[in-house]
Amino acid sequence: DPAAPPGSPHPRSLHTRAAAVLEGNWTGASTVPSRRLYPHQWSWDSAFIAIGLRHLSPRRAQTELETLLAAQWDDGRIPHIVFNPSVPLDAYFPSPDFWRSSTAGRAAGAPRTVQTSGIVQPPVHALAAWLVHRADPGLSRARGFLARVYPRLAAWHRYLLHRRDLGGGGLVSVVHPWEQGMDNAPSWDAPLARVTPAPARSFRRADLDHGAAQDRPTDLDYGRYVRLATEYRDGGYADGGGEFAVEDPAFNALLIASEHALARIAQELGAPAGARHARAERLTTALVERLWDPREGMFFCRDVQGARADGQGGPGGPGDSGDPGSAGGAGGALIRERGVSGLVPLLLPGLPREVVTALVGTLRGPHFGLGTTTRLVPSYDLLGEAFDPHRYWRGPAWFNTSWLLERGLRLHGHRADADALRRAVLDIAVGSDFAEYVDPYTGEACGATGFSWTAALTLDLLH
Ligand code: 9YW
Numbered sequence: 001d002p003a004a005p006p007g008s009p010h011p012r013s014l015h016t017r018a019a020a021v022l023e024g025n026w027t028g029a030s031t032v033p034s035r036r037l038y039p040h041q042w043s044w045d046s047a048f049i050a051i052g053l054r055h056l057s058p059r060r061a062q063t064e065l066e067t068l069l070a071a072q073w074d075d076g077r078i079p080h081i082v083f084n085p086s087v088p089l090d091a092y093f094p095s096p097d098f099w100r101s102s103t104a105g106r107a108a109g110a111p112r113t114v115q116t117s118g119i120v121q122p123p124v125h126a127l128a129a130w131l132v133h134r135a136d137p138g139l140s141r142a143r144g145f146l147a148r149v150y151p152r153l154a155a156w157h158r159y160l161l162h163r164r165d166l167g168g169g170g171l172v173s174v175v176h177p178w179e180q181g182m183d184n185a186p187s188w189d190a191p192l193a194r195v196t197p198a199p200a201r202s203f204r205r206a207d208l209d210h211g212a213a214q215d216r217p218t219d220l221d222y223g224r225y226v227r228l229a230t231e232y233r234d235g236g237y238a239d240g241g242g243e244f245a246v247e248d249p250a251f252n253a254l255l256i257a258s259e260h261a262l263a264r265i266a267q268e269l270g271a272p273a274g275a276r277h278a279r280a281e282r283l284t285t286a287l288v289e290r291l292w293d294p295r296e297g298m299f300f301c302r303d304v305q306g307a308r309a310d311g312q313g314g315p316g317g318p319g320d321s322g323d324p325g326s327a328g329g330a331g332g333a334l335i336r337e338r339g340v341s342g343l344v345p346l347l348l349p350g351l352p353r354e355v356v357t358a359l360v361g362t363l364r365g366p367h368f369g370l371g372t373t374t375r376l377v378p379s380y381d382l383l384g385e386a387f388d389p390h391r392y393w394r395g396p397a398w399f400n401t402s403w404l405l406e407r408g409l410r411l412h413g414h415r416a417d418a419d420a421l422r423r424a425v426l427d428i429a430v431g432s433d434f435a436e437y438v439d440p441y442t443g444e445a446c447g448a449t450g451f452s453w454t455a456a457l458t459l460d461l462l463h
Contacts, residue, residue, distance in 0.1 A: 014430050015462055019056055021434050021455035022049070026060070027084065030067040034436065034448040037210045039091050041068060041082040044181055045453050047124035048400050052456025054135035055463050061132045062145050065125065069152045071116050074109020076159030078125065079116035080178060093206040094226070099233060108237045118237040119179045119229065122251045123160060126153045126258035130265055146265050153262055160255060166245040167304040167331045170286040171252050173245040176228050180248045182379060182393040183225070184217035186337040186386035187301045191244055194305075197223025198230065215390050215446045247332075249291050249299035250341035250401075256283045256348055284350040291342075293334065297358035297365075299342040306333040338367050338381035339393075340401045346408030356412045363405065364417070369440075371417065375424050377402050378440035389439045390446050396437035399425060403457040422461050429458040 025031045030041040031049045038045075046068045053061035071082040079101070089095045096115035099105075105118050129149050133140040140146060166173040174180045177188045200219055203226050207216055217225075228244050235241070263276035291299045345351065346359045363370045367381045376397030380387055389395045402425050409418035428443040429435075434454040436447030 014426060015459065017430060018052070018434065018455040018459045018462075021450045022053060022056065022452060022459075024450065025452045030064050030082070031452050032084075033452050034450065037207065037436075037448045039087045040084050041071075043068060043078055043080045043082075043121040044124050044400075047128035048403070048453040049456045050128045051131050052453075052459040054132045055459050058132060058136035058139050059143075061135065062140070062143065065129055065132065065149060066145075068125070069149060071111055071114050072152055072156065073105065073111065073116075075163065076155035076157075077108070077118075077120050078123075078156050079110075080119050080121040081117040083115040083117075085115065090204075091206060093204060094229060098203075098229070104233045105237050110237075118233055119176050120160075120174075121179060121181050122254045123156060123258045124254050125156065126261040126265065127254070129153060130261040133265070133268070146269055150262075150265055150269060150271075153258075153265070157255065157259060157262065163239045166240060167247055167290070167302060169247075169290050169331065170283065171247045171290055171302075172255060173247050173304055174251055175232060175239065175242045175244055176225065177244075178225060178229075180246070180251050180341070182250075182339065182341060184221050184391070185339050185341065185393040186380055186384060187248075187335050187339050187341065188246070189337070189386070190335055191246055191303045191306060192221070192224045195224040195227050195243055198226040199223070202226070211447055215396075216392055243305070245304040246335070247290060247302040247304060248341055249287065249301065250344035250404075252283065252287050252291070253345040253348055256280050256287065256345075256350075259283065260349065281350050284348055287345060287348075288352065288355060291334070292355060293336075294354075294358070296336070296338070297362040298338060299345055300334040300336055301339075301341070302332050303335050304332040306335070337386070338362075338384060340368070340377055340379045340398075340405075343368070343377070344401065344404050344408075347404050347411065348408075349411060351412075360409070360412070360414055360417070363409075371420060374440040375443050376428055376438060376440055377405055377421075379437075382440075389441060392437070392447070395440065396446050397428075397440040398437045399429060399451075399454040399457050403461065406461065425461055426458060429454050434458070 032039050033042050033045040046064050050061040050064040053064055072078050083096045099117045101110040101116045101118055102112050133146050160172045164172040177183050197220055205222055259276055259280040263273040267273040290302055293300055343359055343363055367383055368377055369382055370377055378395055378397050379393045380395050387395045402421060406418050406421045428438055431443055432438050432445035433449040434451050435445035435449050436451040438445055
């Protein structure tokens with residue numbers, strides 16, 4: 001138990017309690033996000049979990065990522081869920097018999113032996129692999145960890161960059177709200193409104209057995225999630241041509257951060273890294289060109305299939321013609337809902353100075369209230385019409401996004417803000433019993449407790 005930085009609340013007991021959560025959620029080869037609510041392996045959860053686990057057991061952290069990567073499809077995609085065959089089918093919906101990966105996903109190269117979902121989640125994995133390596137380079141080299149994961153991570157990025165540039169501007173699109181990881185964020189409301197919901201009686205939600213209905217997405221949301229996933233599956237998980245395609249700032253920023261990490265991994269392995277750094281810089285430029293709004297001081301999602309007229313006549317109001325991303329040929333429309341996803345690019349090293357300054361201003365301003373009205377960064381605009389402090393990704397604060405923003409603040413030299421956010425994460429994590437998400441004003445626990453990434457990222461901030 002290494003010494004914790006000064007100012008941590010009871011660092012030793014915090015360390016012990018966070019470690020106990022991860023121990024309890026470990027299955028032998030990977031970690032479940034939550035024993036009852038999410039009893040399988042989730043993709044971006046495992047990346048965050050590995051980042052924390054490296055402080056307890058670098059070996060286990062490597063295994064966490066290796067288990068996930070073993071379920072990679074031949075086309076390079078890393079599935080968002082890897083199913084545990086010993087968990088009953090009705091414990092989680094949608095279950096393996098919904099996704100039918102080994103049959104419906106055959107053309108895309110789904111694995112034959114393990115059952116997975118067919119959609120993806122944000123690419124935090126190369127960043128995680130690099131941080132895990134750094135925790136114990138000797139062990140990592142002895143096990144050939146980076147040499148084994150590098151080709152898989154490279155194939156994963158290739159899949160995203162080549163098969164998912166649905167807007168044609170160099171950025172990656174998600175084809176389902178579950179892919180971006182913030183399931184019911186208000187940013188999806190407009191593109192989802194075009195989707196006809198699957199009939200409520202055609203599926204049964206297992207999440208409501210374990211979570212309060214008012215803290216979860218609605219049945220109408222679920223109907224649309226099911227429709228989109230069904231159509232993707234029935235099209236053999238081929239990309240392009242679906243009803244939903246959105247370029248999201250956090251998803252793309254995490255890809256860029258991971259591309260920088262992949263460059264470091266290449267360098268460590270003695271392979272050329274320059275092209276990867278250059279690609280990360282080009283992607284950063286594309287991110288700013290397509291998703292940055294200088295007037296609002298934040299990034300927005302782009303609805304690739306949205307009619308430009310809708311976006312331009314929306315809450316953004318007049319003057320949208322000044323939005324460089326909506327200019328002719330860019331495709332689609334910006335969705336002017338202020339979500340935490342639009343702040344996450346702060347973690348990128350190559351951002352223009354004025355973008356960094358504006359993002360920090362927005363984080364501290366009335367819409368997110370950091371350091372003034374809120375204790376942790378809310379997932380959505382405090383002043384937004386859809387704001388609800390308890391409903392999942394429509395207001396509550398989540399620990400992974402606060403961890404990413406703490407990193408961004410520190411990277412860009414905003415030390416006092418980073419220190420304050422770090423202290424708040426540690427306090428609220430332990431005070432909420434490592435909740436899945438919390439009321440951003442009070443820190444009151446919502447959703448599940450004993451949530452893995454909350455414990456893992458707390459551990460990372462302690463070290
Ligand atoms: C679901 C596991 C996942 C997270 C997502 C979160 C939620 C799954 O749980 O989605 O059934 O709604 O939104 O980000 O990876 O923790």
